Amino acid sequence: MLFTERHSRPAIRFILIQNRAGKTRLAKWYMQFDDDEKQKLIEEVHAVVTVRDAKHTNFVEFRNFKIIYRRYAGLYFCICVDVTDNNLAYLEGIHNFVEVLNEYFHNVCELDLVFNFYKVYTVVDEMFLAGEIRETSQTKVLKQLLMLQSLE
Amino acid sequence: MSPSVPLQEMIRAIRSARTQCEERGVIQRECAAIRAQFRQADNGGRSHNLAKLLYVHMLGYPAHFGQMECVRMIASPRYSEKRVGYLGAMMLLDEKQDASLLITNSIKNDLSNSNQYIQSLALCTLACMGSAEMCRDLAPEIDRLLRASNSYIKKKAALCAVHIVRKVHDLGELFTKAARSLLTEKNHGVVHGAVVLITELCERNSETLERFRKTVPDLVQIMKGLVISGYSPDHDVAGISDPFLQVRILRLLRILGRNNEGASDAMNDLLAQVATNTDSTKTVGNAVLYETVLTVLDIKSESGLRVLAVNILGRFLLNNDRNIRYIAMTSLQKIVGTDHNAVQRHRGTIVDCLKDQDASVKRRALDLSLALVSASNIRSMMKELLSFLSSCPPELRSQTASGIFNAAERYAPSQRWHIDTILHVLTTAGGDVRDETVPNLIQLITNTSELHCYTVHKLYRALLSDISQQPLVQVACWCIGEYGDLLLRGECQETEPVQVTEDDVLDVLETVLQSHMSFPSTRGFALTATMKLSTRITENVDRIRSIVSIYGSCIDVELQQRAVEYNALFKKYDHMRAAVLERMPVIEKNSQGHINGETIKESQTVKVKPGEPQQPANQVCDLLDLLGGSEQPLQPSPALGSTAPPMPVSTANTVGGDLLDLLGGLEPTPITPVATVTVYEKDGVTVTLSCEKQSDSGLTVTLTASNSTESDIRGFTLQAAVPKSVQLHMKAPSGDSLPARGAAKVTQMVVLNNPNKVNLKMRLRISYTSQGSAVQDTVQIDSFPGLGQ
Numbered sequence: 002m003l004f005t006e007r008h009s010r011p012a013i014r015f016i017l018i019q020n021r022a023g024k025t026r027l028a029k030w031y032m033q034f035d036d037d038e039k040q041k042l043i044e045e046v047h048a049v050v051t052v053r054d055a056k057h058t059n060f061v062e063f064r065n066f067k068i069i070y071r072r073y074a075g076l077y078f079c080i081c082v083d084v085t086d087n088n089l090a091y092l093e094g095i096h097n098f099v100e101v102l103n104e105y106f107h108n109v110c111e112l113d114l115v116f117n118f119y120k121v122y123t124v125v126d127e128m129f130l131a132g133e134i135r136e137t138s139q140t141k142v143l144k145q146l147l148m149l150q151s152l153e
Numbered sequence: 154m155s156p157s158v159p160l161q162e163m164i165r166a167i168r169s170a171r172t173q174c175e176e177r178g179v180i181q182r183e184c185a186a187i188r189a190q191f192r193q194a195d196n197g198g199r200s201h202n203l204a205k206l207l208y209v210h211m212l213g214y215p216a217h218f219g220q221m222e223c224v225r226m227i228a229s230p231r232y233s234e235k236r237v238g239y240l241g242a243m244m245l246l247d248e249k250q251d252a253s254l255l256i257t258n259s260i261k262n263d264l265s266n267s268n269q270y271i272q273s274l275a276l277c278t279l280a281c282m283g284s285a286e287m288c289r290d291l292a293p294e295i296d297r298l299l300r301a302s303n304s305y306i307k308k309k310a311a312l313c314a315v316h317i318v319r320k321v322h323d324l325g326e327l328f329t330k331a332a333r334s335l336l337t338e339k340n341h342g343v344v345h346g347a348v349v350l351i352t353e354l355c356e357r358n359s360e361t362l363e364r365f366r367k368t369v370p371d372l373v374q375i376m377k378g379l380v381i382s383g384y385s386p387d388h389d390v391a392g393i394s395d396p397f398l399q400v401r402i403l404r405l406l407r408i409l410g411r412n413n414e415g416a417s418d419a420m421n422d423l424l425a426q427v428a429t430n431t432d433s434t435k436t437v438g439n440a441v442l443y444e445t446v447l448t449v450l451d452i453k454s455e456s457g458l459r460v461l462a463v464n465i466l467g468r469f470l471l472n473n474d475r476n477i478r479y480i481a482m483t484s485l486q487k488i489v490g491t492d493h494n495a496v497q498r499h500r501g502t503i504v505d506c507l508k509d510q511d512a513s514v515k516r517r518a519l520d521l522s523l524a525l526v527s528a529s530n531i532r533s534m535m536k537e538l539l540s541f542l543s544s545c546p547p548e549l550r551s552q553t554a555s556g557i558f559n560a561a562e563r564y565a566p567s568q569r570w571h572i573d574t575i576l577h578v579l580t581t582a583g584g585d586v587r588d589e590t591v592p593n594l595i596q597l598i599t600n601t602s603e604l605h606c607y608t609v610h611k612l613y614r615a616l617l618s619d620i621s622q623q624p625l626v627q628v629a630c631w632c633i634g635e636y637g638d639l640l641l642r643g644e645c646q647e648t649e650p651v652q653v654t655e656d657d658v659l660d661v662l663e664t665v666l667q668s669h670m671s672f673p674s675t676r677g678f679a680l681t682a683t684m685k686l687s688t689r690i691t692e693n694v695d696r697i698r699s700i701v702s703i704y705g706s707c708i709d710v711e712l713q714q715r716a717v718e719y720n721a722l723f724k725k726y727d728h729m730r731a732a733v734l735e736r737m738p739v740i741e742k743n744s745q746g747h748i749n750g751e752t753i754k755e756s757q758t759v760k761v762k763p764g765e766p767q768q769p770a771n772q773v774c775d776l777l778d779l780l781g782g783s784e785q786p787l788q789p790s791p792a793l794g795s796t797a798p799p800m801p802v803s804t805a806n807t808v809g810g811d812l813l814d815l816l817g818g819l820e821p822t823p824i825t826p827v828a829t830v831t832v833y834e835k836d837g838v839t840v841t842l843s844c845e846k847q848s849d850s851g852l853t854v855t856l857t858a859s860n861s862t863e864s865d866i867r868g869f870t871l872q873a874a875v876p877k878s879v880q881l882h883m884k885a886p887s888g889d890s891l892p893a894r895g896a897a898k899v900t901q902m903v904v905l906n907n908p909n910k911v912n913l914k915m916r917l918r919i920s921y922t923s924q925g926s927a928v929q930d931t932v933q934i935d936s937f938p939g940l941g942q
Contacts, residue, residue: 010319011316011319022188025212025213026211028211031281033247033248040213042329049913056475056510057475057513058475058476058479058511058513058514059476059508060476060479060480060513061513062513086445087400087404087440087443087444087479087911088480089436089437089439089440089443089476089480089791090396090397090400090440090444090474092436092440092476093390093396093397093436093437093440094397097390097397105642114163115168116160116161116164118207118208118211119236119237119240119436121202122240122243124775126277128308129314130277130280130281130312131280131281131312131313131315131316131319132316132713133315133600134345134397134678135308135309135342135345135346135396136308136342136345136396137311137341137342137345137388137390137395137397138341138342138387138388140387141342141387148270149270152232152233152270
């Protein structure tokens with residue numbers, strides 16, 4: 002396996018938050034895609050993820066990479082990673098992220114994510130960067146977010 | 154803090170639209186308003202407008218007219234405007250847009266800003282959408298930030314450096330030293346960033362990898378600190394201290410330890426410690442354990458550690474959580490080749506996973522099960538696999554079927570078991586098997602002569618119940634045709650015999666012939682089988698005659714041709730019918746190379762007919778093989794002509810014979826050879842060779858054969874093969890019988906053309922029948938007399 006081939010791409014290709022109807026609540030792309038490619042990916046991920054239920058695993062093989070997803074109430078949090086990555090670690094990463102959102106928005110619900118969409122992007126950028134997990138300490142992230150908030 | 158009022162209002166307006174059309178109308182109005190606002194001079198509400206535009210973009214509507222606004226906002230001194238501007242840049246601008254270059258300067262300035270949050274915005278944007286040129290411009294800045302700033306910035310700078318290295322590979326050199334020193338920091342986030350950066354650098358460049366091997370002790374130290382240390386509130390997740398960092402370090406250790414003894418030794422203890430101490434009741438712990446297992450299996454670890462790793466995977470297999478079972482099987486698949494015994498211990502659990510409800514888990518379990526089949530467990534495994542076949546999802550069927558066939562072929566405990574298994578597969582999943590199954594099965598059946606009776610009874614019963622599975626029907630028809638007499642005899646040792654009359658058998662075959670479910674090839678099988686029965690049954694030959702003549706006007710050309718020929722066999726050549734339709738000899742399975750395989754299969758499926766062509770076909774193939782499967786078109790002596798027309802060979806022989814007789818008077822007189830060499834002499838049969846150069850590259854070779862034994866030799870044939878670039882053309886021999894005591898000779902001329910002037914060699918195969926037994930021999934001719942070689 003040639004090193005360079007594998008790693009010219011980031012570990013995380015994109016992060017998506019979608020609701021059951023297919024509306025995107027957050028789309029963060031760490032790789033170069035055209036607009037129509039992005040739209041197609043969003044639709045495909047939605048199709049693949051919404052047909053699965055509790056008796057399926059949380060990992061789906063998708064094109065030539067895989068999607069780690071988890072459903073919280075009506076929202077699907079999906080992270081698209083390379084096939085060789087550690088599934089369980091990213092599953093924990095999703096959960097970490099959701100817990101931070103929960104803390105920040107005080108019992109977050111979908112509407113919070115809709116009306117405060119740019120804040121959600123801030124949270125994502127605090128925890129993930131350049132396609133990798135960046136900050137994992139919830140307390141630290143929350144502290145930073147409050148600081149940023151005060152600047153606005 | 155709630156979002157700005159205008160933004161809120163717009164969101165509410167969009168959400169209250171009841172149809173797609175209404176929504177589009179609202180959005181168009183809003184966009185027009187935003188565009189107007191952009192054109193105006195600086196006003197307080199700029200950030201709100203851009204935010205509105207970004208929301209619209211998230212819903213999927215085009216928003217590129219906001220790009221220049223983003224650029225302007227980034228340059229603004231106010232934080233709130235910068236913030237929205239950068240967010241807009243990340244969402245709307247990408248490498249392909251020209252506007253992205255315009256923000257390079259702003260980013261550069263912001264990277265040196267005194268406010269760390271503005272620095273972080275710039276870093277974030279660069280890491281997200283920085284193009285190669287931007288990266289090259291700003292790389293020195295990032296390096297500076299990696300060394301001298303606070304930890305908040307260092308974290309982000311490290312990952313930004315990762316992005317830069319991905320975009321511009323050469324800049325990796327720039328960051329190596331800084332990355333090394335970052336490892337010593339206390340801040341987890343910084344260490345995490347450093348580890349990611351080092352991983353990226355090592356994966357790109359093997360020299361850097363060598364250099365970073367020295368950091369293994371440091372990494373081990375950090376890991377130890379994480380594993381042993383007490384509760385650390387900041388980074389604790391369900392009792393494990395910063396699992397994400399642990400996972401990343403383990404991964405880096407894997408890369409550093411791969412193929413390197415020294416590094417692997419250094420991390421042995423640590424890995425053992427992590428594997429045993431990590432709490433595996435929650436997913437987090439399992440994530441760390443899984444990464445540890447992957448590392449252990451990839452580096453040069455000692456065997457005790459490997460066993461430990463495989464045991465952990467085994468424990469995963471028993472876990473209730475389906476996710477964990479799935480990843481355990483994925484890893485086991487990778488090591489089943491090398492640590493086969495260790496994986497065998499968990500066979501029971503793996504086989505249970507075949508019944509899981511998730512299709513991807515089933516697929517993994519299937520792959521693993523097939524890899525674990527061995528001679529000792531074949532019977533029990535096959536039971537499981539067969540029951541899986543009947544209930545598995547359709548996309549896995551053909552894979553399962555071929556896996557079962559392979560396993561059966563390698564480890565079948567008895568012939569009867571083998572045949573039973575294949576029949577079982579054909580009845581359950583007949584539509585999904587590969588095409589070569591039918592000839593393979595036929596060949597297997599002919600090889601087990603003691604089971605012919607059993608097989609034909611079983612197949613007959615299967616045919617009675619269901620004629621839709623084509624491979625099964627084809628095999629059944631063939632068997633009934635061949636062994637119909639055994640069926641009619643009504644006695645069988647292995648299974649309870651069925652009492653069939655000749656009419657029943659013919660009924661079944663006719664049903665197959667007439668059914669709309671039968672493929673044309675299947676009907677071909679059935680017609681031939683019907684014909685073969687004419688010699689094996691006694692009373693209903695007329696019925697067969699009428700069936701055959703009906704199909705003489707069938708629309709399907711193949712069937713029509715067959716029927717017409719069989720008709721001819723009834724009428725004109727009735728005396729030959731018995732010989733033509735007698736029992737076939739055992740078909741040899743030629744397993745060397747595809748060319749041979751293809752030819753044999755062709756001659757079996759297409760020529761399910763008079764047994765004689767089988768021998769010559771074999772000979773042709775074997776000769777091909779002798780020359781290393783060279784594609785040199787071989788000219789078998791014309792008297793054989795086996796692969797060409799489907800005419801019964803005896804007829805061809807007669808016809809050919811007639812022709813030869815016609816030409817009898819014109820028999821070419823053997824050319825007085827310039828020099829003669831005896832190339833073969835055995836059992837009284839002598840073959841001599843002489844050659845004459847016709848042109849620069851052409852050569853005529855004459856082969857003469859004689860027989861000095863006391864008995865006549867019949868069916869004497871010669872076949873020749875030459876190297877690839879040489880062209881060969883064999884003329885008709887003068888005859889095919891050698892009377893005793895050298896009373897007459899047989900000569901055959903071979904014309905060779907050697908344009909490339911290669912070293913001329915010829916391999917000759919001699920076959921004949923003497924005193925009732927067939928003899929075959931091969932001889933290689935390396936030098937030709939008179940050629941001056």
